[in-house]
Amino acid sequence: MKNTVKPKNCKKIIIISFISISFLITLASINEIQFGNLSNIRNCAIYSPSVENSIHPVIKSSEEDEIRILVGILTLADNHERRHFLRLVYGTQQVVGAKIDVKFVFCNLTKEDQKTLLALEIMLHNDIIILNCKENMDKGKTYTYFSSLPDMLKSDDLDAINPPYHYVIKGDDDTYFRLPKLVETLRPLPREDLYYGYVVPCPSMDPFVHYMSGMGYLVSWDIVEWIKDSEIPKRHLIGPEDKVFGDWVREGRRAKNRYNAKWSMYDFPEPETRCTHELWPDTVAVHRLKTQEKWVRTLDYFNVTHNLKPSKMYHIP
Structure with missing residues (x-):
């Protein structure tokens, strides 16, 4: 006798088979998702910064390693043209791995026109420090400059960079500092x-x-x-300013x-003179540039305009 399956039973078998296949498909999908997530987790672990740093040396960012320098150029309030010229000289220098701020430093204003002209300079350039002193050369201007900086630059921001x-x-306003070369010589030196x-004097090397x-x-x-906190500089302000500065650090054993x-x-x-020699490539600073001719000869020697890009707007042979 042939086995026969009733139509009603066939219908049940088809439904059960469909459910079973659906379940298997769903289970396979879940496993695929879990495997994919596991693979992603492994990938995250492989490329996570912590793992990379354990294999490769940590490289400091330029901000962490950069040298921070304040260049204070002592000058006079009325020397507007010299300041504008020096902004060109220092503003076009490119320095890698250092943050250098050039500021022009002088004592209290004494003329009405200075208030307007200096205010305009500050609004445009923000590179002027006006000290609370009467303009002088050998009666404490250098002391006022250095001793004013800690309070002047103090920040209430707990996250501010210190120092x-x-x-x-x-520096003097007749000195040309080559900032990249300056930074190069400072890199191996102590920061304290x-x-x-x-x-x-000129012949001395000690x-x-x-x-x-x-x-x-x-x-x-x-x-x-x-300098701000010590009594030593306060007791000895009068005299040739740079010699006096040397006396301070000697007496204070600094x-x-x-x-x-x-x-x-x-x-x-x-x-x-005994303090001069020819211009040469290994130069940090040139002093006594008292005339425009001397400035131009110095800048030409160091080829400071070599990065000038050609343009249809000008023709400079």
Whole structure:
């Protein structure tokens, strides 16, 4: 006798088979999703920063490693043209791995027109520091400059960078600093208790005997704070400002780290003296640029306009 299946039973078998197949498809889908998620988790682990850093050396960002320098150029309020010129000289220099702020420093204003003209400069450039002092050369202007900076630059922001600068420069407005070269020489040097510049007198090469020339010298931020807080500078303000500065650090037993930048810093070759030599590539600063001709000769030697891009708007041979 042949086995027969009733139509009603066939219908049940078809429904059960359909449900079983659907269940298997759903289960397979769930497993595929879980496997995919597991694969993604593994990928995240492989490429996570923590794993990468455990294999490869950590490279500091440029912001973490950059040198911060304040260049204070001591000048006079009425020297508008010189400031505009120096903004060109320093504004076109490109420095990698350093943050350098160039500021022009002088004492209180004394004329009505200065209030308007200086206000315009500040609004446009924001690069002027006006000290609370009477304009002078050898009666404490250098002290006022350095001692004012800690309070002037103090921030109430708990996340503010501290110190605001690693180094502070006191420079003349007839000195040309080549900022990339300056940064290059500073990289291997300490960031504390540092006194850097051109040792005087000219034949001397020992930075611990005398002091640094007024063409421009640099100190680390801790010395700036010491000048503000110490009684030693306050008792000795009158006299040749750069010699007086050397007296301060000697009496206070400061600046145990000293760097003589001679002969990368020097006076312009003409007129020839014991403090001069010819212009050369390994230059940090050139001093006594008293005329436009000397500035132009110096800038031409270092080919400072080599990055000038050609344009239909001008023709410069």
